[in-house]
Amino acid sequence: MTKSKAKISIVVDEPKGFCPIGERVGNQNKNERKIPVISCEGACIRGEIARLAAHLVAKEEPYRRSCHGEMFTVPTSAIAGWMKEAPKVVVIDGCFLHCHGRILKNLTNEDKIAQFDALSVYKKYTDIFDIDDIPEEDRKRVARQVADKVLADLKQGKAAEEPAAACGCGGCSE
Ligand code: SF4
Numbered sequence: 539m540t541k542s543k544a545k546i547s548i549v550v551d552e553p554k555g556f557c558p559i560g561e562r563v564g565n566q567n568k569n570e571r572k573i574p575v576i577s578c579e580g581a582c583i584r585g586e587i588a589r590l591a592a593h594l595v596a597k598e599e600p601y602r603r604s605c606h607g608e609m610f611t612v613p614t615s616a617i618a619g620w621m622k623e624a625p626k627v628v629v630i631d632g633c634f635l636h637c638h639g640r641i642l643k644n645l646t647n648e649d650k651i652a653q654f655d656a657l658s659v660y661k662k663y664t665d666i667f668d669i670d671d672i673p674e675e676d677r678k679r680v681a682r683q684v685a686d687k688v689l690a691d692l693k694q695g696k697a698a699e700e701p702a703a704a705c706g707c708g709g710c711s712e
Contacts, residue, residue: 545644553612560608564616567602574604574621575628576638577656583677584632586669588656590681592630595688601628606638609645626650628697630688633657652697656684 577592
């Protein structure tokens, strides 16, 4: 498969205000020099596991959970300011498509993005879409597995350099 560098774009209406708690948390985390963590927030089980893993990583120092929505669509928000100024940003995408990693690298310095593909860690559930088709305990266990791998890689200074091309069958993500 040939890797394409072509760009696609979307148009976003200007925001009509700011999220009060987002402003407080964004400014606090920027002042405390925390490292923002986002996930792709995808609606399927892959997005859910990435989301849960991001929560777990963000519990550890010096990481904190950030908001992709404000980063992408409220560019003058405190959350966006924090993410733009942070020396590193962690993105846990649900699968090889790297939906948020592909957006983020066009909004901030690509070199500081530590990008992860959660599916490549646990390698299953590829024929399932609905989150509820996987028991909650299993979702939590797999998310812990992903978070532990992300934290270990971050500690060693490792992260996905380039999204891998794959078909999503699970075999390709190995
Ligand atoms: S990275 Fe995968 S799981 Fe996440 S939103 Fe994109 S397609 Fe869905």
